[in-house]
Amino acid sequence: GAVVSQHPSRVICKSGTSVKIECRSLDFQATTMFWYRQFPKQSLMLMATSNEGSKATYEQGVEKDKFLINHASLTLSTLTVTSAHPEDSSFYICSARPFSGTVGEKLFFGSGTQLSVL
Amino acid sequence: GDSVTQMEGPVTLSEEAFLTINCTYTATGYPSLFWYVQYPGEGLQLLLKATKADDKGSNKGFEATYRKETTSFHLEKGSVQVSDSAVYFCALSERNSASKIIFGSGTRLSIRP
16 A cells, blocks of 8 residues: 655654655655654644645644744655744644545555654 | 543463553544554554444454544454553544644553563
8 A cells, every 4th residue: 555654753853953855756646745743642633735736724723833844745745843932842744645546445544753852 | 622632551361362452532523533653663554444434444363443422433352462562642633633643641462471
């Protein structure tokens, strides 16, 4: 099946620094990519939807200046956590949808990134 | 708003045991329901789905039935294997939503040989 590569799988950084997470679709082109975060024992929460070549759409309560999303090509989206703070420590996961595909069924996920901010 | 509540883990079972992971949902419309599975070190992948009431989704020996009257979509398997050890996520999407999937918090399942 289709593969989505997410990198890094784990990152530890100091408070105030920025961290970039990459999400690549390896064998298909993704018009749309999604970014989620998950706190311990809580649901995966959709943060934003990114469409290639246009600005990301952020969910209510997600700071767009804090979580910068770039979807510059049909196979790559990046999430940058700017000026990270300990409360940003979380599990971040991306997913990608090919050109053709219904919601839920044709949605491929990366393996996630565990971010720890000291 | 819409939400999904699932059984809190971890769940530990012996091989060949019967598995049930409970999932209930709250939705204003008529959602589609999903179970996703995440094996260690891998991304989430769709395990099964049901798009309307009384539909039964099945895959790899797992089953779940869309119960509108109880707003539930419990995951079951008659005889689990060690290879079923993973995290299982229940999820829904509204029919008129182009992209939004709402997930439960996940249930970690460990199977002892």
